[in-house]
Amino acid sequence: xxxxxxxxxxxxxxxxxKRVLLDVLALRKARDLFSDQLAPEFSFFDYLSAKExxxxxCFRDLLDPKGKHGQRxxxxxxxxxRIGPDHWAxxxxxxxxxxxxxxxxxxxxxIYLEFDRGLIGIENKPMARDGDCQLHDYxxxxxxxxxxxxxxxWCLIYISNTDPDPSSICNxxxxxxxxDKRFYQMPYSxxxxxxxxxxxxxxxxxxxxxxxxxxxxxxxNVNGEIDKYINIFAMSA
Numbered sequence: 033x034x035x036x037x038x039x040x041x042x043x044x045x046x047x048x049x050k051r052v053l054l055d056v057l058a059l060r061k062a063r064d065l066f067s068d069q070l071a072p073e074f075s076f077f078d079y080l081s082a083k084e085x086x087x088x089x090c091f092r093d094l095l096d097p098k099g100k101h102g103q104r105x106x107x108x109x110x111x112x113x114r115i116g117p118d119h120w121a122x123x124x125x126x127x128x129x130x131x132x133x134x135x136x137x138x139x140x141x142x143i144y145l146e147f148d149r150g151l152i153g154i155e156n157k158p159m160a161r162d163g164d165c166q167l168h169d170y171x172x173x174x175x176x177x178x179x180x181x182x183x184x185x186w187c188l189i190y191i192s193n194t195d196p197d198p199s200s201i202c203n204x205x206x207x208x209x210x211x212d213k214r215f216y217q218m219p220y221s222x223x224x225x226x227x228x229x230x231x232x233x234x235x236x237x238x239x240x241x242x243x244x245x246x247x248x249x250x251x252x253n254v255n256g257e258i259d260k261y262i263n264i265f266a267m268s269a
Contacts (some may be wrong), residue, residue, distance in 0.1 A: 091154070097236070103230075104268070106233055108123040110255060114218070120149045125148040126146070127148065130143070133153070135170065137169050139166065143156065144157040151186040152188075158254045162199070163200065167190065173216070190219065223250060227250075235264065
């Protein structure tokens with residue numbers, strides 16, 4: 033009886049493996065068949081890199097209400113609604129959005145935003161691991177800077193598909209910051225949702241194309257996903 037059960041499980045695994053292989057082959061065939069219409073492998077983001085600096089510059093420009101995208105507060109408003117501090121971090125009160133903000137310990141916060149009533153630091157980690165005490169130092173600097181500016185609020189956003197390394201910030205400190213609403217972790221799947229939400233609302237075609245390309249780039253190069261649009265197109269053709 034035990035042998036029969038084990039054999040049945042092996043048969044199921046074998047059947048699943050064959051199904052996955054067939055799906056992958058079908059997807060590859062669909063890519064070849066529709067490549068002249070969709071160019072699924074082409075993205076201008078591929079001429080950049082998946083390193084955090086390039087992606088952070090894109091995020092910075094989108095979050096800036098005065099950015100070249102011309103959509104004013106659209107992207108920042110949407111981002112703030114996702115992370116929670118929109119009760120104090122109003123896009124109308126955003127005074128500064130910069131990349132590579134230096135701290136007192138010769139570190140650099142990927143994206144830094146100043147508001148009338150508070151501060152937000154964003155650490156963007158698509159691939160590289162955290163440095164020792166990195167997030168701890170960022171949180172300490174944000175707290176000190178908020179006190180110096182006489183702001184009540186500050187928040188550290190960690191964009192990553194994995195939890196911070198305990199060597200960057202210990203679990204106890206991270207959990208306490210979460211309870212105090214001073215730490216928010218955003219996976220790249222949520223970043224993609226933010227980009228798609230912006231694409232659906234933006235009025236400029238060029239910006240819409242940019243957002244779509246950026247979402248595709250993150251899916252492929254950060255999340256390691258297969259382009260869902262090719263699969264949908266192939267199934268409907």
